[in-house]
Structures are given as C-alpha cells and as structure tokens.
Amino acid sequence: MIRLGRMTDYAVVVMGHMARRPGELVTTVDVAAATGLPLPSVSKLLHRLADLHLLAAHRGRYGGYVLERAPKDIPLSVIVRGFEGPMALTDCLDNESTGGCGMHSNCAVAGRWQVVANAIEDVFQRLTLADMISTEPCAKALAPMSLADGPQPGAQGPTHG
Numbered sequence: 013m014i015r016l017g018r019m020t021d022y023a024v025v026v027m028g029h030m031a032r033r034p035g036e037l038v039t040t041v042d043v044a045a046a047t048g049l050p051l052p053s054v055s056k057l058l059h060r061l062a063d064l065h066l067l068a069a070h071r072g073r074y075g076g077y078v079l080e081r082a083p084k085d086i087p088l089s090v091i092v093r094g095f096e097g098p099m100a101l102t103d104c105l106d107n108e109s110t111g112g113c114g115m116h117s118n119c120a121v122a123g124r125w126q127v128v129a130n131a132i133e134d135v136f137q138r139l140t141l142a143d144m145i146s147t148e149p150c151a152k153a154l155a156p157m158s159l160a161d162g163p164q165p166g167a168q169g170p171t172h173g
Contacts, residue, residue, distance in 0.1 A: 020095040022049055026057050028145045031083035037076040064094040089136035099129045
C-alpha cells in the first residue's frame with residue numbers, strides 16, 4: 013500500500029493546527045502541547061514548514077510561527093511534496109530521466125503508472141489545507157476521474173522541487 017512518512021503525516025497535523033489559528037503567532041511548545049506530538053519533532057517540522065514558505069518564523073522572546081497564506085491557498089501537494097519529494101510510485105517512474113527501469117520494452121503496463129501517479133498528484137493538488145480541517149466532505153477533490161482522461165484540466169503532473 014502507498015504510505016506517507018510519519019513526518020509528512022505530522023506536518024499535515026501541525027499545519028491543520030496552524031490553520032485553525034490564522035494570523036496567530038504560535039510557539040513550538042504550544043503546537044506540541046495542542047497536537048500531542050513530541051517537542052523535538054514539532055521543532056523540526058516547524059523549521060521545515062518555514063523553509064517551504066508555508067509558515068513565517070518570528071524569532072526572539074515573543075517569537076513563534078504564523079501561516080504565510082490562507083488555508084484555502086495551501087494545496088496538500090505542497091506539504092506532501094515538501095516532505096516526500098516528487099511522486100514516484102514505481103521504479104520506472106523514479107528512473108524516467110534514465111529511460112525507465114530497463115524492462116520498458118517488455119512491460120505490458122508501461123506508461124500506465126504515470127497515469128496513476130498523475131491521478132494521485134491531482135487529488136493532492138485539489139485538496140487544500142482548508143479541506144483537510146473542514147468537517148464538510150471533500151467532494152471537489154474526490155470527483156471521479158477515468159484513467160483514459162489523464163489529469164484534470166489545470167492540474168499539474170508531478171514536479172521536481
């Protein structure tokens with residue numbers, strides 16, 4: 013099964029906490045206490061989220077972190093990609109720059125894994141931080157998509173960066 017790393021999961025939890033406090037300066041200790049996550053992990057996460065320009069860091073005695081953008085303007089893909097890197101579900105996708113996995117000419121499913129990766133990336137792109145903390149269903153991001161359709165209009169495929 014496809015599984016995101018623990019720190020990616022924690023990053024979404026931390027960003028969800030921050031999204032419920034837009035414009036509020038929040039300390040590392042406050043985030044750790046509110047989320048139940050270990051303080052050292054929260055510290056690392058907040059630094060990384062600031063490096064990704066999702067949070068602004070304010071240093072000093074009265075410092076803390078605050079969201080850089082509105083939760084509706086933060087796609088889940090930015091958080092996931094920031095911690096996981098570009099999507100590569102299979103070795104052939106991971107080795108695209110080198111011409112595939114070496115079995116490409118004999119592969120019955122060559123090219124289809126990219127369609128799957130694009131569909132997953134599309135959902136991550138359409139889901140926002142606001143959707144993640146909402147109690148409403150995420151219908152817009154979960155609209156059905158046919159494999160023949162490829163990514164939805166306006167969706168970006170996996171990017172490196």
